[in-house]
Amino acid sequence: MSELRVIVVGGGLAGLAAAVRIAEAGLPVDLFSVVPVKRSHSVCAQGGINACNEVARQQGYSEYEHFDETIYGGDFLADQHPVLEMANWAPRIIDLLDRMGVPFNRTSEGYRDLRLFGGSLFKRTHFAGATTGQQLIYALDEQVRRYESEGKVTKYEFWEFLAPVLCDGRCVGIVAQDMRTMQTRAFRADAVVMATGGCGLVFGKSTNSIICNGAAAARCFRAGAHYGNPEMIQVHPTAIPGADKLRLMSESARGEGGRVWVPRRRGDTRAPRDIAEADRFYFLEEKYPAYGNIVPRDIATREIFDICVNQGMGVSGENQVYLDLTHKDPDYLTRKLGGILEIYEKFVGEDPRYTPMKIFPAVHYSMGGLWTTYTPGSYAPAAPRTKHKSGSAPPLNAAIGQGMQPGALNNAMTNIQGLYAFGEVSFAYHGANRLGANALLSCIFDGLFCGSSVVNYVRSEGVSARPASGMQPGAFDAAAEGQVKAGAALLATATDAPGDKATNPYVIGKELGDEMTAACTVVRTEARLKQCLVKLAELKDRYAKVQLSDGAGWSNQAFGYARAVGDMLAIAEAIAKGAEVRKESRGAHYRTDFPDRNDAEFTKTTLASYDATSGAASISLVPIDASLIVPTARTYGKKDTEKPEAKAQPAGAV
């Protein structure tokens, strides 16, 4: 039998969108996920999804401005053509989701409602209650279920991806393990799409789901795939500190009018309600009059960090500031933000409609990820344009194919032929900092737009003439064998003895998270990063002698966790090394020893590659595609550093 088929690893928004598009084109899809796909991390997304829309358009907004904002927001690190294509597709994607039945919030006339989000002066964020990600993933999950019931998609839920199978430089399948029976085997496919999400667990506690460990990406990295901009880790300004997780307080709380403040007087012990307006320091509003509380994430994060850590002005002397919605109508808040306010109340026990929330930054999103390629589209200006004047006429229309060539085989393909990366696991689109509500868009865009590239690749002559199903079993058997052996060796370390703390996988994982949070988040320095690499080397040594506390050959989670710790160490090293090499500050990456952006040297992708013999990551810098917009200083109109382009704010825009 020489049937062509595709494997999609990951059933979040990116994986499900890919499965729908590929199955629709008539190729059978095998869909792998460590959780039932409907429970993927994408359910956590609260705030919304960006797209140009008619209302904003009539106020002067355009797809082009969305593109421009994304490049500017990402501090000019993203390859530009793919971002243009994504912005041009965004309105179509919203329409499609709408047709799938996503309950987007409505205006009184029945049109889709919009909200303001960071990094834009226009309302361009579509939302479904306060659980937009959940609603989007459910809609795609339902479409996949439809294909599943028609036999076009086969789900492998509670199966963990362990490695790609490579043959003659081509990816022809994967090795995966059933997490219940622990059976390990190879699966054949003519193309493999990785859609495995982010790596928050590398930092211990983050806003991510507990399953976002980055292990699948690390396994591709170790198999030879390049990893781009690992150091670009977004820290979200507003999270609720917790014992198991730092729960996100969505940016929409600021979008709907939430104000960030601390008491002007250090050590003010009064209840927030008793502190008069004049005694409150609304530091974002004072420093950034144009954007105020809706400055982009990295700026808000650093300012909150600075207020608490450097100036000691945190509420009650702790690392926390107020995020205050109490000036808004409680009913309005319930309607617009019900779900997220419930989360706060559920986990903290106070009602944010009447008491200001206490929040602090937390690791949130990885802009970096598996490095991918693309074929640029038709738009090729003679010289890159200067920053778009917000609200002015766009220089080009939004026709498709100007940013990326639709269906080109290499769109979103990694450096390994036939291995693609979609969604958060890919390094594309967001540069050095992701704008709020752009991630859901990039996930679905990858699935739908680049999904067609996968279809074309599989049907291209070179591949369809030599389908994976017809290949000799050697490569598959060897790959599976290797994983079976490694798994058996790890399982054999299990002991009943009160194990050594130093080799306890949970202790290693905890120390890894603490170290990465301390060295590789809001503020980075050469010295601290060097120290971090020493610590990672120590953890790697200890990991080599890791000891399990469970030797069961059935549904052994301790085993799965311990295996992932090894992969998290590989990603951590790439992150720390990337941060060390990038001797500048850009977007989420802030070095106190190099506080400015250095375009001449670093408007480049940090490309991490793995050396299998030494087991170490090495970093090189590769040029990016900056042919559409010239880099300008990214100030968001900050008062004390006002630059000429910062004055270009539209009058009358919301």
Next chain:
Amino acid sequence: MTTTDHAARAAARRSAKPGRKVLIRVKRCEGPGKPSRFETFAVTIERGANIISCLQQIAANPVTVEGTRTTPVVWDSGCLEEVCGACTMIINGKVRQSCSCLIDEYAPAEGDVITLEPMSKFPVVRDLWVDRSRMFHNLKRLRAWVPIDGTYSLGAGPRESPDAQEARYKLSTCMTCGCCLDACPQFLLAESPASWDTSFVGAQAFGQALLFNSHSTGAQLKNDRLEVLMGPGGVVDCGNAQNCVKVCPKEIPLTEAIASLGRAVTIRGFTRFFTS
């Protein structure tokens, strides 16, 4: 949640002291067909602790109160913010999510005990991890999707009033957790997938059927859904005990869904009678 409930929880939270020790008693089972046993662990409670953070502590050092070394407890979890449905289990006899279960509310005093058991209506995989595939199977049975023409650009979906959107949104927040099924006297454990097509679908499926019947494109499959709900395991099997609605963490209007589908099924029954 009632106001007294709320007040009691708030009072418990205020009285709880960080650093106290609490006993977590876990029903354990090594796999299908294996016997169950209870093990108790003493856990030091930090600020904001929940069941998940306790189980994480136990995993790092799996020693019972008697000092016996054992294996880490196996359980299912994902989002840790009560939106994925994975971490559902029975806590002190009541089915709920473990991530949103704050220790300060359940065990505010030194030495308080919390008992964890797996859900009772689904086969146990190991310890607290159960297999809920049957719920996803039921979504297939009910054709719980909007039959769109394909993913190509065809413009926007139907316009919708804010009221209609709110009603659908509420139903659409169902996270397939299964609390409503675990608490339902009519929904019984069914190990073999062979019996799933004829056994009771339960409240979750009713909510979803109503959700898709309320969408103008989704309603095109309305009759197919009603056929399933008229058959074995459909609405007639519901005894109206209303346990489901009491335990649903998302406050989904399940009894309304059951009533509305009951009516639709009756009407469909008549039409079928007169047209066949």
